[in-house]
Amino acid sequence: MTTMPAEANLSELLQKPKDTIARMQGSTRRGILLHRRDDEDLYLTTAARAEEAVQVVDSTTRIFVAMMKSDPQAVKILTHVFPEAFPWVRYLPDAAVREFLVEFVETARAAVDLDNVGLLAPVLAAWKSTALIHADETLHGELTKPLSEDLGSVEPPEVPGE
Structure with missing residues (x-):
């Protein structure tokens, strides 16, 4: 069973970085999919992960x-x-x-x-x-x-x- 990562808009990361990172660390995958309007989405995770x-x-x-x-x-x-x-x-x-x-x-x-x-x-x-x-x-x-x-x-x- 595949679990989905947490998701956010890139602007949320820029405006509320601590909250967005906390959501990332609380997700099953310990990562967050960052949606961008004008380009490819990004996936943010820790270097260790x-x-x-x-x-x-x-x-x-x-x-x-x-x-x-x-x-x-x-x-x-x-x-x-x-x-x-x-x-x-x-x-x-x-x-x-x-x-x-x-x-x-x-x-x-x-x-x-x-x-x-x-x-x-x-x-x-x-x-x-x-x-x-x-x-x-x-x-x-x-x-x-x-x-x-x-x-x-x-x-x-x-x-x-x-």
Whole structure:
């Protein structure tokens, strides 16, 4: 069950910082979602809480990597249980689920090393989009049918500075 963080407008934080911070510390997540009118919302939490989140991702990733390296069966088991964590994985072919697992774990490991767990979001979004294509038979058929004619070779894009 996901719990929602406390919420406030950014102006509340600026006008009543002590009250707003108290609401943050009293919330289940010990954070507060700050709504902004003209830009992306912010999430405010303590540095210690943010570090804890990074440590959890790091520890979990290390466990998955160690399991996958120590026993080939681990990949098979993790591939089998991945749909529990990501229900949309059920629409991917088996080989793609394994590919997703490997990419997810490798990206998570790199993200922790780079201190940017946000690097996982595009991986999840890309694979979720792939699952969506597989789930839609019409769309999948359109995207995988052979072309009726050869459209010729494609030139590589120009790289600036070369």
